[in-house]
Amino acid sequence: MNKSSQSLSLAQKLHQQMIQLRRDFHMNPEVGFDVQRTAGIVAKELQKLNLTVKTNVGKTGVVADLTIPGATKWIALRADMDALPMDELNDVPYKSQVKLRAHMCGHDAHTAMLIGAANILSNIRNELKVNVRFIFQPNEEQLPGGAPAMIQDGVLENIDEIYALHVWPTLPVGQYGICVGPAMAIPDTFEITITGRGGHAATPHLAIDPIVIAAEIIQSFQNIISRQIDPLQSAVLTITQIHAGTAYNVIPDTCILRGTVRTFDKKVEQQIKQKMEQILNHITAMHQAKADMNYIHGYPVTYNDHALAHKAKDIAATLVGENNIDFPAQKMMGGEDFAYYAEKIKGCYIHLGCRNEAKGFTRMVHDPRFDLDEECLIYGAALHAELILKNS
Ligand code: NI
Numbered sequence: 001m002n003k004s005s006q007s008l009s010l011a012q013k014l015h016q017q018m019i020q021l022r023r024d025f026h027m028n029p030e031v032g033f034d035v036q037r038t039a040g041i042v043a044k045e046l047q048k049l050n051l052t053v054k055t056n057v058g059k060t061g062v063v064a065d066l067t068i069p070g071a072t073k074w075i076a077l078r079a080d081m082d083a084l085p086m087d088e089l090n091d092v093p094y095k096s097q098v099k100l101r102a103h104m105c106g107h108d109a110h111t112a113m114l115i116g117a118a119n120i121l122s123n124i125r126n127e128l129k130v131n132v133r134f135i136f137q138p139n140e141e142q143l144p145g146g147a148p149a150m151i152q153d154g155v156l157e158n159i160d161e162i163y164a165l166h167v168w169p170t171l172p173v174g175q176y177g178i179c180v181g182p183a184m185a186i187p188d189t190f191e192i193t194i195t196g197r198g199g200h201a202a203t204p205h206l207a208i209d210p211i212v213i214a215a216e217i218i219q220s221f222q223n224i225i226s227r228q229i230d231p232l233q234s235a236v237l238t239i240t241q242i243h244a245g246t247a248y249n250v251i252p253d254t255c256i257l258r259g260t261v262r263t264f265d266k267k268v269e270q271q272i273k274q275k276m277e278q279i280l281n282h283i284t285a286m287h288q289a290k291a292d293m294n295y296i297h298g299y300p301v302t303y304n305d306h307a308l309a310h311k312a313k314d315i316a317a318t319l320v321g322e323n324n325i326d327f328p329a330q331k332m333m334g335g336e337d338f339a340y341y342a343e344k345i346k347g348c349y350i351h352l353g354c355r356n357e358a359k360g361f362t363r364m365v366h367d368p369r370f371d372l373d374e375e376c377l378i379y380g381a382a383l384h385a386e387l388i389l390k391n392s
Contacts, residue, residue, distance in 0.1 A: 005319050007382040007389065010120045017119075018112045018377040021045070023094035025108035029083030029101040033059045033146065035138045038081045038111065042136050045115045049122040051134070058137055058150035066121055066132040075391055076133040076155070076162040077384050078338065079114035080107045080140035089368040104370045106167035106354065109377060111136060113165070116381030121388055129392045133159060143189070145299055145337030151344065161308060162347045163387050164338045165380050169364050171353030173373040176316045176383065177329035180309040183349050184302035185234070185262040186269055187335025188295065192217070192280065196289045198253035208289050210255035211244050216283050217257070217291070218242075224275045229268060236262040236333050237272060262333040264301055302339040308348040315390045316350070319382055326351070352380050 011018075021041070030038050039055065042062045046053045051064040061081075088095055088102035096102040103109075118134050135155050139146030156162070171177050194214050199207025218239055229235050237259065244255035261276075263269040273295055280291040313327045329351060338349050354372035355361055363370040 005382065005386070006124075007120060007385040008319055008378065010123070011116060011378040011381040011385070014116045014119055014381065015378055018116045018381060019374050021115060022108050022112035022374065022377060025111055026094050026103045027097045029096050029098055029103045029108070030081075031083050031085050031101055032142055033138045035060050035081045039136065039138070042081065042111060042115060046118055046134065049118055051118065051122060057153045057155060058146055060138045061146065061150050062136040063155055064118060064134040066118070066125060066128070066134070068125060068128045068131050071129055071131045073130040073392070074133060074159045075130050075388055076135055076159045076341075077114060077117060077387070078135040078137065078162060078164040078341065079110040080137055080146070081111050082107055082138050082141050082146070084141055084366065086368060090371050092371065102368070104368060105141065105365045106370070106372055107140065109167050109354070109372055109380065110165065113377045113380030114384060116377065117384030120381060120385040124389070128388060130388060132388050140337050143296060143298060145340065147337040147340035151340060156341060156344055159345055161391070162341045162345055163312065163350065163384070164347075165350050165352045165383065166336070167354040167365070167372050167376060168351035169355050169362065169370065169372070171326060171351055172355045173353045173375045174320055174379060175324045175326065175353035176320065176379070177326035177351030177353070178309050178313050178316070178348065179304050179331050180306055180328040181304060182264050182301050182331050183304050184331065184336040184339065185264050185333045186266075186301055187298035188261040188269065189298065190259060190261065190276070190293055190295045192257040192291055192293045194255045194257070194284065194289060194291045195253065196251075196255075196287070199251045201249040201251055204251060207251040208287060209251050210253070210289060211251075213283060213287050213289050214242060214244070214255040214257055217279060220279045220283065221276065224272055224279075228275055229271065233268050234264050234331070234333065235268055235272060236260070262335070264331070269297075299335045299337050300339040300343055302336045302349055303342050304348045305342070305346040308346050311391075312348045312350055312387065315386050316383055318390070319379070319386060350383065352376055352383070
């Protein structure tokens with residue numbers, strides 16, 4: 001590993017401070033737009049750095065500007081601050097202290113490393129040739145996302161390029177991954193209520209059993225991806241919840257299915273939704289039942305600008321060498337509200353390796369046992385800083 005770069009050694013000096021911040025956020029996770037505590041700490045840290053800090057942007061976001069005399073170009077660096085509504089199952093000293101709240105997507109690390117980068121860049125502001133905007137946003141994890149509210153409040157005004165890092169548990173710490181073009185999918189969600197007719201479990205002929213109908217629907221849905229979508233397109237349809245019934249001997253009146261559809265193409269997205277509707281109509285008609293679907297369209301495709309992706313790769317290579325960069329990285333079926341920024345201006349979303357098998361950090365994000373190798377904070381802060389330093 002090449003640690004000779006200035007940004008890496010400056011990030012190294014801030015490592016303990018970034019770890020402290022990350023662990024504090026980790027122990028006190030907040031979700032959605034309710035990230036007041038986290039945002040308060042972010043604002044306090046940024047104010048120490050002699051930056052122009054704005055709070056309550058996009059409801060509870062924080063934005064700080066580092067203005068360089070004579071510079072005309074503006075680059076934005078973005079971190080998300082929200083946790084997930086779930087319990088952490090790790091047994092670590094910095095375990096989440098809040099029930100049903102946990103930083104299982106690493107946004108605690110994103111926030112800490114962007115504060116680290118702000119620290120580095122404000123200390124070497126004499127060397128910079130571009131203005132920098134640090135964006136800390138709430139509510140990445142749930143629709144409608146936090147990015148639209150931030151954009152509405154003007155965070156992209158004057159901005160030429162925007163970058164974000166996300167911790168990536170499939171990549172070892174000290175490596176980066178960068179997609180060219182599409183990086184993350186359109187993450188739609190749906191809820192289907194199947195209404196039959198409840199009755200006694202012993203007299204199914206007098207009832208309309210929504211559970212058996214649900215089973216038929218779930219089976220038929222599998223045919224959409226495997227038999228009806230062009231195999232060269234990427235698509236996922238997953239049922240993640242099924243809820244029905246309260247007793248051993250009662251056929252319930254309704255059965256609720258929830259799940260997600262992931263695509264990279266609006267046409268494929270539309271095609272899947274239509275096929276789902278057809279299947280619901282036909283199967284329920286066959287059984288004199290009915291189905292109502294509430295289908296919610298997710299974030300747009302997260303798109304990495306080609307030129308920015310190549311530039312980010314070259315800059316990252318100065319930190320860790322070309323052979324430590326997965327480029328072009330494989331796109332992924334996850335969704336990300338960074339898509340909204342990258343839809344408006346040139347953007348690049350970068351995977352930051354956080355895996356360390358020897359230390360046992362191997363779990364995927366959103367796993368209740370996800371954790372990361374905190375060495376990645378150094379590589380995160382350093383790359384944020386280099387993206388500014390090497391840009392002109
Ligand atoms: Ni995330």
